[in-house]
Amino acid sequence: MYAIIESGGKQYKVQEGSAINVEKLDAEVGTTVEISKVLLVGNDGKVTVGTPVVEGSKVVAKILEHGKAKKVIAFRYKPKKHVRVKKGHRQPYTKIAIESISI
Template identity: 40%
Template sequence: MFAIISSGGKQYKVSQNSVLTVNKLTGEPGDKITIDEVLFASDGKEFSLGDPQIKGAKVNLEILKQERDRKILVFKKKRRKNYRRMNGHRQDITFLKVTSMDIPGIKAKSSSVEKKADVKDDTAVKTAPKKTAKKKTSVKKKTTIKKDK
């Protein structure tokens, strides 16, 4: 089951126990947040589409941590004028974990089914990548043109 939610003017595709990064939200790590701006939800067979939002739908989230994103450099230059300016910007971000999704008309799958699927992925046999034979490259001959005098 997944849903598309809106937060801070951006849209995010979320599923049960997924972690997402959004612009800073007020709160401390461990706080619970509820977002009711659910635009779309589906369980694979049935779906629910909002106009623009699904009425009564909620996604419950937990704040994992508050951090600052990596630095983005802003460089301005005007040619031939010796004008150069360098600025940096670090955005405040919040890491959220989806704890539950309450969507009317769509039943959430039990978490035990998802855990079994995760176990199968972990126990899958990993195969080594196949080695490819190196291709021999041929040396190109230079051609010379003689000019008559």
């Protein structure tokens, strides 16, 4: 069984027992969260597509850790003007483990 969920404006394909990184969630490590924005559910070849979400379905996930992604460098320059700007950014994320998918 798999599902496509939406979290933080992005879509993720999840299965029971998998762990993924999503945009940072406001919850403590070790707690469980319910994700109700389930866009699609596939089970034994039968696919249920929501309009826009599948009614009555939810995904239960456990929060494993919070962290920051690798640094992304943004470098801007103007040739022959001695303008050089270097900025770095680390996006925060939350690692979750999918416990169950229910329809």
